[in-house]
Amino acid sequence: MMDGAQPLGDVMEQIPAAYRGYILKFLEFLLAKSAAFRIGTPGADTDLQPVHESLLYLRSFVDDAAGAFRRFAAERILLAAGGYALHSALKTLACLGARRVGVLQTGEMWQPHELRTAFAELARWPDAGLDIVAAPDSTYTYVVQVADDAAAPFETLLAALPAARHLVAFAADGQLCALSGGDLGALPLRHGVAPLAPPDGLCAGATAAMICFDDLCGVRPLQQRRYLHFGLDGDVPMNSAGLYPLLPFDTGRAGAAGAIAVAARVEELASTPLSPLRAPVECTVEGSYLKLYTLDAYLPGQPGPVALVGAGMTRAQCLSGALLQLVAGQRHWFDHASADERAAVGAYLARLDAARRAVAPLRAVAPAFGSAQALSAREQYMVFCINATHGVPVQWADAALDAAAWPRCAVLRAGTALLYLPHAGTLGAAQREAGLLALYGTLWQGHHGGRDIVLADEPLQPGAPA
Numbered sequence: 001m002m003d004g005a006q007p008l009g010d011v012m013e014q015i016p017a018a019y020r021g022y023i024l025k026f027l028e029f030l031l032a033k034s035a036a037f038r039i040g041t042p043g044a045d046t047d048l049q050p051v052h053e054s055l056l057y058l059r060s061f062v063d064d065a066a067g068a069f070r071r072f073a074a075e076r077i078l079l080a081a082g083g084y085a086l087h088s089a090l091k092t093l094a095c096l097g098a099r100r101v102g103v104l105q106t107g108e109m110w111q112p113h114e115l116r117t118a119f120a121e122l123a124r125w126p127d128a129g130l131d132i133v134a135a136p137d138s139t140y141t142y143v144v145q146v147a148d149d150a151a152a153p154f155e156t157l158l159a160a161l162p163a164a165r166h167l168v169a170f171a172a173d174g175q176l177c178a179l180s181g182g183d184l185g186a187l188p189l190r191h192g193v194a195p196l197a198p199p200d201g202l203c204a205g206a207t208a209a210m211i212c213f214d215d216l217c218g219v220r221p222l223q224q225r226r227y228l229h230f231g232l233d234g235d236v237p238m239n240s241a242g243l244y245p246l247l248p249f250d251t252g253r254a255g256a257a258g259a260i261a262v263a264a265r266v267e268e269l270a271s272t273p274l275s276p277l278r279a280p281v282e283c284t285v286e287g288s289y290l291k292l293y294t295l296d297a298y299l300p301g302q303p304g305p306v307a308l309v310g311a312g313m314t315r316a317q318c319l320s321g322a323l324l325q326l327v328a329g330q331r332h333w334f335d336h337a338s339a340d341e342r343a344a345v346g347a348y349l350a351r352l353d354a355a356r357r358a359v360a361p362l363r364a365v366a367p368a369f370g371s372a373q374a375l376s377a378r379e380q381y382m383v384f385c386i387n388a389t390h391g392v393p394v395q396w397a398d399a400a401l402d403a404a405a406w407p408r409c410a411v412l413r414a415g416t417a418l419l420y421l422p423h424a425g426t427l428g429a430a431q432r433e434a435g436l437l438a439l440y441g442t443l444w445q446g447h448h449g450g451r452d453i454v455l456a457d458e459p460l461q462p463g464a465p466a
Helices: 008-013 017-032 048-057 066-072 085-094 112-122 157-159 181-184 198-216 264-269 315-330 339-362 377-390 428-444
Strands: 077-081 098-105 129-132 142-147 165-172 175-180 225-232 239-242 246-248 291-297 307-312 330-333 396-402 409-416 415-421
Touching: 048 129, 048 239, 066 175, 077 085, 085 098, 085 112, 085 142, 085 198, 098 396, 112 129, 112 157, 112 165, 129 198, 157 181, 157 428, 165 181, 165 198, 175 181, 175 198, 181 307, 291 315, 291 428, 307 315, 307 428, 315 339, 315 428, 339 409, 377 428, 409 428
Parallel strands: 077 098, 077 142, 098 129, 142 165
Antiparallel strands: 165 175, 175 225, 225 239, 246 330, 291 307, 396 409, 409 415
């Protein structure tokens, strides 16, 4: 009965009412598995037969494939690219069914007749045409920029066509990154890289054109403050990540869509190509169980990265210490990170400011230093590592503070490095250990940029060390 000769509504009327519910559920199952497609009127998209491959692809993602394709075809697309990326992007747009494309070539690799020939060979429409332009005009509604590297002057076209939608695609850390032009300002410092090899350029151009098609057809729209990244060598599948620029703590947002708890996902954040953090580098002294990692962070307005250092018995403890150095030393945090984590960081900074005022008298008159108090085996090992690595013993002192929250303060000295540990009368083992780790990292860093006050309540809790 359901052979396509009759409308589905008429067929359903001929099925006994007791069975219609089962049939409808089965049809919905087929639709969900893309084994059947919902078409409003038979033959409604016969005029799109030249692009039936594109329609077949769209039917796997959207209900109205014909309507989605018509939205794509209605856009006036400007392609700004050069090299092999331009050639492959142009051919991909032609193959997908673009009717009219403008090309703004960066560089001089291709002659106009070569570009027109490449487009015409794969164009799906007799009236499809290619415009090669020297400067853009306001008739273009969608702009695709594909560049060898992130240092390309994307802002030029953004300013020239402010009413158009912009897709920016560039190579970073061996991956193609694509994002909405409006999010360019949220990127950390962008660096140039060597030009792409021909195979990578071909992959970059074709992928960027496909992202443009998906975005216009509603398959995978570019989300605000998020980006897509693809491995140009094919080893890295498509992934989506959020933009988390580092900002002065007072200017960031909290709890926005896509917010994450950074301390829990720092490894994931550092592994994405547009992260303001670079991948951690281990600098552990050979033969030592006390680990040390550096973590470069890109801060706004800085010409280069800021090196953060974290020490600990585990990698997670080291990264937590490095992030805490970002908070205490640089007073920066990640835009729209988790609201709970941001609140904890804010409370920590407030207590840190109070502690700095409280320990100010100790900075002017150093207390009398002596031997260490009773230490655990772990703490004794940390003291040994400090002495063995840097050739300086750790000395301790304890002095009174004029602060209600911290009546006492322990002071640690190793060489010229000083650390202050305000406490309520009894210095806990966790705070002593955190102080020794901070001292070790400060000495390794040359006494610059490290923490000089260690509080008991740390906002970023690392995983428990083994």
